[in-house]
Amino acid sequence: MANSSPLTNWLTNYIEDADSDLGSLQVSLEGKPVRIILKSILEVRDKDNYTAVRLAVLRDHPEVLGLLLGGMRGEADKLLFEMVEGVTALYRAAQQGYTACINILIASVSPQRRLQLVLERDGGGWTAVTWAAVYGKTESVKALLHPFLPEQRHDILKTQSNILRTAIHNAACCGHTETLESLVDCLPANKLVTLLSMKDAIKHTPLELAESMKHHSAAELLRRKERAATQETILESYKQIDALKEENHQQAKALEEAHHKIIEVHEQSRQWAEVLMNRQDNMQKMLDQLQIYLRRAEPTDVDGDQEIEDYL
Template identity: 35%
Template sequence: METWIRKYITASEAPDITSLRASLTTTLPDQLLQLITTIRGSKSYTALLLAISRDHPVVTQLLLTPLRGIAVELLFEKVEVGRTALHRAVLKGDRELVELILHTVSSGKKYELIAVKDGVGWTALTLAALIGYTEIVETLLISLSVEQRVSLLNIQTTYYRDTALHKAAYIGHTAALQTMLTSIPPDKVSALLSMKNRDSRTLLEYAESEGEKESVELLKSWQQPLLAALTNQGEELAESKQQIGALQEEDNRKTAELANQREELTKLKEELVESKQQISDLQEADNRKTAELASQREESQQQVVALQEANNQMTADMAAMMERLNKLDIYLRTPTDTDETGDQLHEPQG
């Protein structure tokens, strides 16, 4: 593979495709990338850049295909006038080559590669728009997300501050201009149409100054619905402001109600704290009275016991007295002597 590359760099005749195919079958992608990167010709051109410059699409395809995903640094490399391989592919107008280069880098690097500026601040899209390569413009944009397209269309050249849209409008490439405008959402177009270059000219003003009637008509056709949309948006904005005002009033009212409710809640909390204190005081009083009642009950029980004992003593005393009375009664009724008449006489008690 090294021998083939060295011959290709120095040769002036057509390349030996058969030998290239054979060499590629025995060369690993990493080895191929190293060889292409290190072996260079005049102006530090690699074999890849020479293949693009010499219009050798087969050589370009055979060299690039094995390098998919690993040729990032090689494709970002700038040479003469600060242009990359993608810049040169666009200048050649080779859509297939542009697709191949974009296919070689990862999706996360596509935007960075397309947005690379050359020595005068032109991206690959700027070149395609200026020359009028509508299909290449479409190829470049379709590989990006909507946000990336908007960002790319906002890039301005270093000196004239032109965007790719300015270049297409200036030359009168209406197909490329239309492709770029339709690649993004309508709500993003207005900002692009109002962008100004170094001469403070918008796209429409730029096209009018150059007498590009088709570009002027196209841009006006875009401006009219945008103006109508802006008018509608203004009316909708006014209505939205009214709604916002009404909502703000309602919010203020609810805020005031909430403040009142919070104030009432604060009062209730204070009352609750006071009630809790009262309950606590009542509980303490109840506990105190309960203790006093328990003490009184204990004293009463003691008095009852004492009275019971006294009652029992009195009952015993009464029983003893009754027993004595009974004995006395019996004694009084017992005969001790008789008188002359024969009646019983009793001895007086005591």
């Protein structure tokens, strides 16, 4: 049996009453340990297994949702990832186009898990972005993708359902042209070209799906966006090639200069070697001449011996 409390029952009634005064909830929390009371509210469920957070989302009461989650950031992750009736609270907000609730739900998850929340898939492999795409909720798509970097948006939009369809596939299949444009415009050209070439389980690209369902405006949008993205990707490739050529040219120029420097140093070394060899030759010649001079300067006893022989 699901738990309930007077506080939760009161809050449920408050949420269901669109004319309630938010100040009454704020006053009820004054002077009390807010974090403790909020945590108790978050954990209690009604007879349908709904928490106060889910009820606030279903009734589109972002002011209540913000009050409930505002002091619980990082501590409500388990609740926000919880599947009830096969979906998270974020799915419901995306499906209904409750953008203010979407912003609060994403901001209330610990930063390192925000992308994971948006990437969470239901039993059919749909993400919150897929739900928004199917129901044509353009503002939901923008709210779900805006907090993330282009690379992370690519990770979200390349996620495929159980029949291998992306959010772009589903928006194209349903003919939601405005939503489709929001999806394709949030990606850089090279990433978009890749996504538009992805095929579902029946081997259809998003463009082929739009054409088969006779959604002419969606098909025309995809053709136009694909042409522009392809051209931009090609131009960017040429720029990268030119940049590589310039880089290679600079490297070749540096190598040539280094080569000339090596030749110059080698030539200087050769000249110094010649100088040293010439000096060595000169020194050898000087030594030879010195030896000759010394031999000539040595005293000989030949004349003295002859004189002795003559005397005898």
